[in-house]
Amino acid sequence: MYICLLTLVLIHAAAAFVAQNATGILAGKDHCVCEVLLPDSSFPAKRVGALEDETIRLSNRVEDEMQKLEEQDIILDTYSEKIINLTRRVEYLEKLHPESLVEISFEVLKREIRELEMYISAMRVKPNGNSVQVETLYNEVKNMSKTVGQLETLDKNNVLQAKREIVNLKKRLVDCEKNLKAKPSLMVPLGSCQHQGLAHISKPNLMQLNWKGNAYKSGAWGKDAAWNTTKKSLYWVAPLNTDGRVLESIRIYPSMSDLQMYKNPIDLPLSMLIKNKLNNTFAGQGAGVVVHNNNLYYNCFNSHDMCRASLTSGVYQKKPLLNALFNNRFSYAGTMFQDMDFSSDEKGLWVIFTTEKSAGKIVVGKVNVATFTVDNIWITTQNKSDASNAFMICGVLYVTRSLGPKMEEVFYMFDTKTGKEGHLSIMMEKMAEKVHSLSYNSNDRKLYMFSEGYLLHYDIALKP
Structure with a gap:
């Protein structure tokens, strides 16, 4: 038997070559025969x-x-x-403009407004749901809906202001619903003085920055404050110059939406350019400004005179306020040149000032708008320079003071009807330390504040 080498080439699935040895026998001189057993299955x-x-x-x-x-x-x-x-x-x-960055989309705004409309509509049909407060909120939601529609066609960065208004309305709706659930409504009717005085001041509602910008820290703003005025939708904004003293002009807006979008303004100049020289004869001084029956009342520049300017005719008048101190002799604490502060309430027009005789104590004067004179005065025991601001409600003087950067307190009151004074403690949150002006409006029962260039307002409640 001989050993023959037989190489078989097998193709596998992996295509490899395999070599094998097999035993064979010699057949003939040149033939080697090998016997190989292949697998039974055929190649796959x-x-x-x-x-x-x-x-x-x-x-x-x-x-x-x-x-x-x-x-x-x-x-x-x-x-x-x-x-x-x-x-x-x-x-x-x-x-x-960091305050102008858009935080939400218009679709989200519209959805939130629709939810607010449904929510307050449900409140209107509840018992005690037809209160003045609910109706006011309902009208504001409707106005906000119109405002958002107008904003959508303009620069969308302005949507941030609309969002702030919606947040404020939501808070007020929650507070309103809590009040309705707590007890039957005992709202004092607008214009009525049959109540026990100031009871509560809401959280601040931020409207916007004044139209001149944040460099103009001091000023005043609001609506026509005369009770039952025919100009209830009118808004005005009066930023002082950057010196915090001179009032050269005010801007008037026909409606809230115009104010919010800075459109359709009407400017009323108080300083006049005569022969290329600025004349301040009818310019204002300080932020003690108010609009009453479509007339602007303010302290005339560099004098103890009262000034009045008609918003429609542009007619200017001035009358001396006898013995009144001026030019920053006795302004409020934290704000300059507000020696004379006009205020309006349910009973008419008032002026808050000081005299040499009062030795810096607050004097309240009742203004006769027909003759443009002060007919009656009341001298209080409260130092004006210790107060941050003041306002009138139903002939009662309310005086505030600062308790810090974020809190104000209504701490003193004087009733011109009885001559009685007293102390109280009603807290009032604020967004900045300085209160440059604070005024009351009897038509919507709000306080209007100008603080560090920003326009804010507060809702107030009276004791039934």
């Missing part, structure tokens, strides 16, 4: 073909996915550039 050609097809399909899929990844890389690079550019733009906007 079909499986190999299917494997090749699957391999090609997988290869194509890998190529497709690789191409998609390349496309996604391109898209990601594009969006990365957009994000970088957007970030730069937002940073630029933050540097310019």
Whole structure:
């Protein structure tokens, strides 16, 4: 027996080559015969073909996915550039007007307003739901809906102000509902003085920055404060110059939406340019300003005179306020040149001032608008320079003082009807330390504050 080497080439599924040795016998001089047993099954050609097809399909899929990844890389690079550019733009906007950045979309605003309308409509049909407070809130929600519609057609950065108003309305709706649930409504009718005086002051409601900008810290604003005036929708804003002293003009807006969007303004000049020289004969001094029956009342510049300017005719008048101190002799604490402070309430027009005789104590004078004179005066025991501001409600003087950067207190009162005075403690939150002006409006029972250039207002409650 001889050993012959036989090499068999087998094709397997993995396409490998396999070599084997086999024992054979010599047949003839040049023939070697070997006997080899092959497997019974035939070669799996079909499986190999299917494997090749699957391999090609997988290869194509890998190529497709690789191409998609390349496309996604391109898209990601594009969006990365957009994000970088957007970030730069937002940073630029933050540097310019951080208060103007949009925090919400108009769709969200509209949805929230619809929810408010449904909510307050439900409150109107509840027992005690037809109170003046509920009706006022209902009208404000309707006005806000119109305002948002108008804002949407303009610069969308202004939507932030609308959002603030909605947040304020929501808070007031919650407070209103709590009051309705707590006890039957005992609201004092607007214009009535049949009550026991001031009971509560709400949280501050921020309207917006004054139209001249945040460099103009001092001033006043509000609505026509004469009881039952025909100009109830009119708003006015009177920022003083940056020196905190001179009032050169005021701006009038026909409605709240006009005020919020700074549109349709009417400017009333108080300083006159005569022969290329500024004349301050009818300019104002200090922020003790009020609008009463479509007339602006204020302290004439550099004098103890009272000034009056008609908002419609532009006619100016001045009358001396006898013995009144001026030019920052006795202003309120924290604000300059408010020696003379006009105030309006249910009983008419008042002026708050000091005299040499009163030695810095607050004097309250009742203004006769027909003759433009002060007919009656009352001298209090409260030092004006210790107070931060004051206002009148139903002939009662209420005086405030600062308790810190975020809190004010109504601490003193004087009733001109009885001549009695007293102390009380009604807290009043504020958004900045200085109160540059504070005035009451009997038509909507609100306090209007000008503080560090911003316009704020408060709701008040009276004791039945």
